[in-house]
Amino acid sequence: MSDRTYLNWPFFEPRHRELSAQLETWSAKHLAHVPHDELDRTCRTLVEQLGTDGWLRHAAPDPAQPGASYDVRTICLIRETMGRYSALAEFTFAMQGLGSSAIALAGTDAQKRAFLTGVRAGERIAAFALTEAESGSDLASVATTAVRDGDTFVLNGGKKWISNAGIADFYVVLARTGEAPGAKGLSLFVVEANTPGFRISERLSTIAPHPLGSLEFKECRVAADRLVGRAGDGFKITMAALDVFRTTVGAAALGFSRRALDEAVARTTSRQLFGAPLSAMQATQAKLADMAVAIDASALLVYRAAWTKDSGAERVTREASMAKYFSTESAQRVIDSAVQLCGALGVLSGHPVESLYREIRALRIYEGASEVQQQIIARAVLADTDQPRR
Ligand SMILES: Cc1cc2nc3c(=O)[nH]c(=O)nc-3n(C[C@H](O)[C@H](O)[C@H](O)COP(=O)(O)OP(=O)(O)OC[C@H]3O[C@@H](n4cnc5c(N)ncnc54)[C@H](O)[C@@H]3O)c2cc1C
Incomplete structure (x- = not known):
């Protein structure tokens, strides 16, 4: 049994100790033998289970509570505990949070209701698409474009190394809208998986299998209300x-x-x-x-x-x-x-x-x-x- 004395450190409140104990019991029961074959199906099942049993409520703030924000200590305790039992479960939990984070931090109330509610219930799977084949550490060089056309934006380009590619219901995508050169000309958009002009162009297999792949946008049109935050604020x-x-x-x-x-x-x-x-x-x-x-x-x-x-x-x-x-x-x-x-x-x-x-x-x-x-x-x-x- 791992050391748990750190839970007495002054960083934590009684509710953190309570959650940690509950999660320990839950993880021992549900995460001791997570199968690694049928990767996509396993991840979908994990998302459903994490949603049904309430853990995903901690991955994103509640859109029904104005001003709600993350409790980072809780997210850390959950990632730490799940990481001890199953890296795949930990990844699944984390991606629901990271994938929806831009909406939680900068989205409109309507976007929060439309996407965060499903993420927290385990009914919608999220992904965050920043990286491109030629733009990783230097994100300011993102080349995917989003051009305004009336009440829509038209996306063209590609993303690579995107977690949950192929199983996500929506992708938050960083694209160049051109308000200024470099980092100040980027914006974020929610693109749903069934949007015409969007497709998964390849699946990638890595040292430790997770759902991962590349995205392609070809004249992919999204409504202007899918812009997250202000144009130019994406970075x-x-x-x-x-x-x-x-x-x-x-x-x-x-x-x-x-x-x-x-x-x-x-x-x-x-x-x-x-x-x-x-x-x-x-x-x-x-x-x-x-x-x-x-x-x-x-x-x-x-x-x-x-x-x-x-x-x-x-x-x-x-x-x-x-x-x-x-x-x-x-x-x-x-x-x-x-x-x-x-x-x-x-x-x-x-x-x-x-x-x-x-x-x-x-x-x-x-x-x-x-x-x-x-x-x-x-x-x-x-x-x-x-x-x-x-
Ligand atoms: C399993 C996995 C999951 C991922 N999931 C996602 C996802 O969901 N969404 C997404 O957008 N991206 C995702 N990525 C991509 C990831 O964010 C990028 O791989 C990362 O940002 C590095 O970019 P790169 O691979 O292009 O490496 P490069 O930018 O080419 O960098 C290569 C190496 O150069 C060195 N380096 C970089 N910058 C510096 C510096 N300033 N000084 C000195 N050395 C430096 C580092 O050693 C670095 O590893 C994922 C990657 C992996 C492996």
């Missing part, structure tokens, strides 16, 4: 969404790390080597100690960022970047140590640490690669000084 809204969700990527990585440590402890205390448990060796203990320290440090950064946002900070860019950067990078090392401690068992297909070893890799790349996070953190450090530091 700004996207950054505000990442300000919330980057911290929660760190939380998912934290859940993966906790599971890796649990597996390593279980294996090293039961495996007999040279007449004693593997855990009795000092080299093993040094590894376990480093894993435990990395986990607590990640948790402190993740929940510091989440608490700061929940306490009303307008932006938590530095804190969120630190949480994502440190937690995902250290999870890679923690999981690698768990694989090493498990020996051959650690690379056996389907063993929990083997799956985690594949699952963690993409978290260091998406929603801003680690190098992008370093750049953001360094900028914040340098902005705090009058003179460059020597």
